[in-house]
């Protein structure tokens with residue numbers, strides 16, 4: 001087996017795949033108000049193309065895949081696709097990131113397709129504010145989806161909260177409190193300047209400030225890191241059923257531990273979320289390339305992964321692609 005080792009001795013074993021750029025929410029910071037051009041149907045990778053890339057990836061050392069989007073659950077045929085994906089030999093972990101809107105009646109199907117871990121994005125627990133942030137009145141659907149996920153035994157259930165000063169910072173202690181009452185892993189994520197959006201850098205709130213706000217609920221007790229932990233700094237409140245995590249790509253970047261590659265909805269391979277550099281895998285696939293060629297592109301992309309991103313709290317650098325197409 002080849003090992004996808006980059007020039008800085010990082011082993012890249014984690015592939016995040018956006019299966020669609022479509023979404024049933026219009027989050028202020030993710031989708032701009034001005035219309036953006038959506039990918040044409042034929043531009044989006046077909047499921048069999050994605051499965052082929054994953055199979056070749058696994059031969060090269062990929063062991064972990066996350067499906068994301070856009071909203072992955074809006075794509076037709078997603079449950080059959082997931083079943084085929086989780087059946088790939090050598091793939092140890094397949095998870096899903098969803099906004100939870102379509103979760104309620106589909107948690108059993110996800111379990112049947114072999115998904116055990118999900119991340120649900122939720123930026124507000126006040127239905128009016130949820131509507132303000134997402135453009136849709138779907139808070140109750142997401143909450144029912146989370147209840148259904150608990151009932152069907154997903155473990156862990158992570159709740160991703162992008163912290164948006166002026167939009168949800170007053171709810172941070174409510175979110176933190178969820179981890180006491182429910183077995184949720186609530187993760188506070190710093191906003192990253194990606195794509196066009198109406199969100200201003202001055203609305204960013206960074207982890208040290210977030211920690212200070214939620215510490216009013218009690219001491220944050222550090223949780224030991226597990227072997228497969230991602231970049232989250234993990235904590236727990238005393239006697240809590242769940243956990244708190246902080247993901248700080250801007251204030252405390254974790255590039256030295258990064259193990260990720262990304263495949264966009266239109267088949268571009270990216271080695272860093274916070275760089276516009278990408279390789280067009282789709283054109284190679286559709287011109288009949290061999291599996292060896294796919295391996296070569298994977299190895300080459302890995303070799304060229306940048307050491308660290310160059311976004312800092314103080315500058316206004318922006319990634320031009322939309323998060324919905326790259327996959328968050």
Ligand code: SAM
Pocket residue numbers: 023029030068069070071072097098099119120121122160161162189190191192193194323324327328
């Ligand atoms: N639709 C799915 C969802 O909402 O989870 C998957 C795609 S969404 C792009 C994945 C995650 O990226 C969400 O948690 C979203 O809040 C987060 N996200 C989007 N834009 C972001 C940004 N500019 N900075 C930080 N997180 C962002």
